[in-house]
Each structure stands twice: as structure tokens, then as C-alpha cells.
Amino acid sequence: MDSDRADEIRKRMTEQRGALRDDLDFLVAQARLKTDWRHYIRRYPWVFMGAGAVLGYLLVPSARRGILGPTALERGGRAGSPGVLSPSGSISNLLTGTVLPLVVRMATTKLLAKFLTTESSDRAGAPATSFTERPRQPR
Amino acid sequence: MIKRATTESTAHLSPDSALLRLSSRLDVIKSLRNLTQQLEQRIAANPARALAAALGIGLVSGWFIKRRK
Numbered sequence: 001m002d003s004d005r006a007d008e009i010r011k012r013m014t015e016q017r018g019a020l021r022d023d024l025d026f027l028v029a030q031a032r033l034k035t036d037w038r039h040y041i042r043r044y045p046w047v048f049m050g051a052g053a054v055l056g057y058l059l060v061p062s063a064r065r066g067i068l069g070p071t072a073l074e075r076g077g078r079a080g081s082p083g084v085l086s087p088s089g090s091i092s093n094l095l096t097g098t099v100l101p102l103v104v105r106m107a108t109t110k111l112l113a114k115f116l117t118t119e120s121s122d123r124a125g126a127p128a129t130s131f132t133e134r135p136r137q138p139r
Numbered sequence: 140m141i142k143r144a145t146t147e148s149t150a151h152l153s154p155d156s157a158l159l160r161l162s163s164r165l166d167v168i169k170s171l172r173n174l175t176q177q178l179e180q181r182i183a184a185n186p187a188r189a190l191a192a193a194l195g196i197g198l199v200s201g202w203f204i205k206r207r208k
Contacts, residue, residue, distance in 0.1 A: 041186035045179050048186075049193040056197020063206045
């Protein structure tokens with residue numbers, strides 16, 4: 001009688017472990033999907049295309065309010081006058097002066113790191129292991 | 140609204156002409172829908188390239204609108 005009950009409990013525990021593993025795999029897959037930027041572009045393609053076009057438009061600085069161009073200097077213009085960058089600046093100046101170099105630097109670093117990682121794994125001959133396939137290291 | 144516009148625009152035509160005009164409009168709508176679906180598939184196939192293309196379109200437009208005299 002007791003052995004039957006123990007077997008039943010073992011069986012239920014095994015089932016629970018299997019369900020837990022399935023849930024965890026599903027959770028990992030969902031987390032990976034939600035952190036993938038391509039997923040959002042595939043889901044909302046036109047929103048991202050419009051945002052990209054608007055961003056490209058904003059990145060081009062205005063011709064009249066440039067950064068101390070030669071024409072402004074030749075005219076002997078002062079800050080605040082037309083053709084000379086005012087201290088506050090505009091959104092496009094902020095983007096081209098601060099945000100764009102930062103984004104380019106971050107993208108270059110990421111691409112370089114990705115490239116180097118791929119190169120090293122290719123040379124080692126071992127395929128890159130995913131999060132779930134990573135073997136557990138003994139402590 | 141679409142129904143009213145369609146009725147008003149084809150009211151002066153004979154039934155055959157109205158049918159012909161409506162079918163040609165339907166063909167245009169179908170071809171536009173096919174085009175957008177193909178574009179969506181191409182975007183999904185290569186999101187990075189599509190985003191770069193959109194950024195390039197914005198940059199070129201901005202250049203022509205803001206900088207070109």
C-alpha cells in the first residue's frame with residue numbers, strides 16, 4: 001500500500017519536473033524573442049521604416065543654422081546671429097554632434113565584438129553553444 | 140463611406156461601364172496589396188538592410204529638402 005503511494009508520488013514528481021523544464025524552455029525562448037530587435041521590425045515593419053526615414057531626415061543638419069560655417073565666420077557673425085550655432089542648439093545639431101557619434105561608436109564596438117567572437121569560435125572549430133545547451137560547470 | 144463614394148462616382152455610367160470601372164479599381168487595389176505584402180516579406184527577410192534603406196531614404200530626402208539650394 002505504501003509502496004503504491006510512493007510510486008504514485010514519484011510519478012507525479014517526474015511529471016512535474018518535465019512540465020517545469022518545458023515551462024523554462026518556453027520562457028527562455030520567449031525572452032530571447034522579446035529581446036530580439038528583428039522581431040519587432042517583422043511585427044511592425046511600416047512603423048520602423050517610417051521611424052528610420054524620419055530619423056534620417058532629422059540627422060541632416062539645416063543649411064541656415066550650421067556649425068560656424070566659413071560664410072558665418074567671414075561675415076564676422078556672433079553667436080545667436082543667423083548662420084551661427086546658438087548655445088542651445090537644435091535637435092539636428094544635438095543628434096549629429098552627440099547622439100550620432102555615440103551610436104556609430106556603439107555599433108562599431110558591437111560589430112567588432114561579434115566578428116571577433118565568430119572568428120575565434122570558427123578557429124577553435126567548436127560551434128557556439130546556446131544558453132540552454134551550455135554544460136554546467138562544477139564549483 | 141466607400142459605398143457612397145462608389146455609388147456616386149458610377150451613378151452616371153451604364154451598369155456595364157460601372158462594373159468595368161469597379162473591376163479595374165479592384166485590380167489596382169489588389170496589385171497595391173500584393174506590392175505591400177512583397178515589401179513586408181523583404182523587410183522580414185532582412186530587417187537590418189530594410190532599416191538602413193529607410194534611413195538612407197530619410198537622409199537623401201533631408202539633404203534635398205534642407206541643404207539643396
